[in-house]
Amino acid sequence: MPPLLEIKNLITVFDTTRGRIKAVDGVSLSVNTGETLGIVGESGCGKTMLALSIMGLIPQNGSIINGEITFLGNDLLKMSANEIRAKRGNEMAMIFQEPMTSLNPVFRVGEQIAEVIKLHQNLSAKDAFALSIKKLQEVGIPQPERRAQDYPHQLSGGMRQRVMIAMAMSCHPQLLLADEPTTALDVTIQAQILDLISMLKEKNNMAVILITHDLGIIAQAAEKVAVMYAGKIVESSNVEETFADPLHPYTRGLIDSLPVGCTGGNEDRDKYLKTIPGSVPSLYDLKPGCRFLERCPYADNKCAGREPILEEFGPGHWAACWNVRNIQKEKH
Amino acid sequence: MSALLVEIKKINKKYNLGSGILNSQKRIVHAVNNIDLQLYRGETLGLVGESGCGKSTLARLIIRLEKPSSGHIFFQGEDIFCYNKERLKTYRRNVQLIFQDPYSSLNPRKSAASIIKEPLIIHHIGKSNEREESVLELMAKVGLNKEQADRYPHEFSGGQRQRIGIARALILRPELIIADEPVSALDVSIQAQILNLLKDLKQDFGLTYLFISHDLNVIRHMSDRIAVMYLGKIVEMAANSDIYNRPLHPYTRMLLSALPSCDPKMKRRSMVIRGEAQMEEAIGCSFQSRCPYKSVICSDAEPLLKEIENNRFCACHFAGSI
Structure with missing residues (x-):
């Protein structure tokens, strides 16, 4: 069986006022269904840019100048923006380090999850909201009906990260990218979030790319590991x-x-x-x-x-x- | 045991969050709740706890950046909140702080040498050329070279900036250093460099450290004694090896169990980790909602910090029996 995701010789560059840098410089890797790949490295080693390259979310001044990213048999780099948008959030999803800055502060969290569901599945607003409550329950949020009506600032950091995970999981992705998902959290909450991610992975037979600087997290949560240094x-x-x-x-x-x-x-x-x-x-x-x-x-x-x-x-x-x-x- | 340097007695700090237009309820946060703590000369006391547990507030109280709601802090036998202006100045020479974020704690418009020199100017110590000399001497001690003296903070990496912060704290030759998360903003490979440096400097200058961190591995490496804080209270305090080998308080156990081990073969946890810290004050033990050993007495009476064994303190009704 071919791997779920295969990256070959990926080069992502950034054009800055000081010149062009290669943030990701010739990276090749593969991830199979149901597997957790840990990517570990220090700040600036390119691990986040690698994830953003996979998601097709690299910032404006960046571009991918070489390589292939094959996901479910298709080369993502040959796809149009619309085709990638249909996959992003649907077949692959990403969670970020700071859930407060990734959630919109002026919308209720239930609505934000429902938005993703509406975009990828043909559901009415009412059904999508009902489904978002179910998703909140699946990630272990107590009283999901009430919490769905909350705004992000009313939730704790751990709960916000659970909301992000619920949003990422809302369309049953086959690949979840988690970029330092627990760095902003306390150690007991970190343990809960890592347990949740591995539980969801088992349940949905999903692949996870877990990006972190913490070797302990890699040892506990990953099956394969790639160490990155300077791109x-x-x-x-x-x-x-x-x-x-x-x-x-x-x-x-x-x-x-x-x-x-x-x-x-x-x-x-x-x-x-x-x-x-x-x-x-x-x-x-x-x-x-x-x-x-x-x-x-x-x-x-x-x-x-x-x-x-x-x-x-x-x-x-x-x-x-x-x-x-x-x-x-x-x-x- | 060596001489007492700082004695904290029943210190309390409450913050009034007040009521706003959108928030009609008045809220009081009890950031530091009736804490007793001693610091002995020459030791490193590690203070560990999760965010919001009040460890930084305690540090700010000791350095007199905050006034307590009640309670006293004695430095070499004198109450620091009764100091006059003159005594306060000498106190601040003796107690210095190292900050977490080496980016926001240095003035971007000053060169490294002038940042380190500033405390000498404020305290009128030495002549101009003597100051220059002691700055360069100290820079060498913390691992910065002469050529870097005239550079500005943005030209340094995170680890080097933290070295500047450390030199600034040491230039007045203090007795007590309060290090508030000194390495948590740094990369793993740089963390080790700074921890080694802090250990060396403690030897060379005969310092006493209050070392604050949320990272149990760092605390374990640095501390002689450890105090574990939970929601404004100290729940356990003991010698380093006691805390790690035989934790008494369920919260300490939960913390240690949550710590990811670097051994991929040890994937099982010894304890189920549940719940989150609840800021609302409840009657009884503040840890009861998360505690697997909870019993009737825990919701009736607040457990006080008691000496369970020789120099082992724990605030749990069932300390020693679970």
């Missing part, structure tokens, strides 16, 4: 592989720099945290060679000369680094 995927595999045996020095650095080791066991608090020196390079003046070069403890001449490409080191475990074999030897 590129530097490592991808199933979650267990990446956490047990990270191949790329950046992935290793990220996991090692967590304040409590991945086991959560008796780590020594007096010890220094391992750090990744320096900071992410500016996309405006990228040097040739590997983008992680200046922060990498294993960098050598080859890394400065040529940019590494994704290579398969184990079954389904890909990494873009020239020195993976040397690093692995050193580790064992």
Whole structure:
């Protein structure tokens, strides 16, 4: 069976006053039905722009200059704006980090969900509103009839995110993109929202792309993971592989720099945290060679000369680094 | 145990939200509710809790940016709310704050060096060339180089800006640093750099930290003792390892259970997480609506913070038995 979504060599660029930058630079990935792909990376690595490229929602000054995005057998990049609009919110949907800014403050939340339903399904306003109450119930909002009459500001952050999810789920999408869905929420509410997303995924056999900077969320909620750095995927595999045996020095650095080791066991608090020196390079003046070069403890001449490409080191475990074999030897 | 530096006694802070044209009801938010807390010299006390639990209000009370509704805070034995202007100025030299957002907490029109130098000018410390010298010295200590002295905040990354904020807090050689979510705006790889720096500086300058965060992993790494806050109250307080290895309060357990583990093989949670924090004041325990161990007594009487074991405090009727 072909994957639900397949992206090949996607390049999304932005034209700014300081020149053109490649926010997404040659990304390829695939997601199967019923699977959660976690995309992890630090701010500015292009993970949000990747999601917006899939949704056909990139800002005005951006454009996709290369690649294919095949969803349910069709190349989204060859479609007209109207054809994409029919898919967006219907076959694929997205939820965002800050539900307060994604909801319209002057409409009741029930009406906002009904609007999506009316747009994609041939229902009367009354039926659509009734259905929106049912959707609110499905995402675990207590007293959905009453809450449907509320305005966004009357709801808590967690409830607003549930409304966003209800809206995204209103037309039974086959793909849900969740961009930092819990970053603005407290840790107990975060756990509830992640549980809700995985429950809905199981129930509807839906695929989820979960974008986050939090490795813990990836470990808990995703089956596959892609690590992004400066616009590129530097490592991808199933979650267990990446956490047990990270191949790329950046992935290793990220996991090692967590304040409590991945086991959560008796780590020594007096010890220094391992750090990744320096900071992410500016996309405006990228040097040739590997983008992680200046922060990498294993960098050598080859890394400065040529940019590494994704290579398969184990079954389904890909990494873009020239020195993976040397690093692995050193580790064992 | 070492000397007492700050003692907080029965401090309360209520905010009156008032009534507006659209909102006829008068609402009072009890942001800090009858808190007792001690800070000992040289320790790091971690204050953890979810948004709206009053941890930042408590910090603002300690630094005297807010006046309490009732209660006292003693610094080295003296009530800080009875200070005159002169004493207040020395107090502010001794207690400094590091802010969460390194973007909004630095003046965009001032260079890094002049931001760090400003406290010295305000407090009339040193001559001009001495000030320059100590600024450069401190910049080196926090990991900024000389060439960056004349740059402006927008030329720095988030992590470097936080270093400027830290240098500004340290230039007066304070005794107590209140760090309010100092790393939550930073990327993971930069967080580790700043946490290491804060640990080093504590050693070098002999500081005491009140470290506020919602991130239980960060709190665990940094703190000697930890206080857990829920809706304006401290519900549990104990040594670091006690909190994480054997939490007594159901809320602490819920927090720890909600924390996503970095081990993909450990996907099951030890506790069901339900409900949301309710701001409306209820009779009895403020956690009762979310608590799986709720019993009759919880809706009748408010549990007070009691010493359950040696240096272990918990505000739950069933502490120790659940």
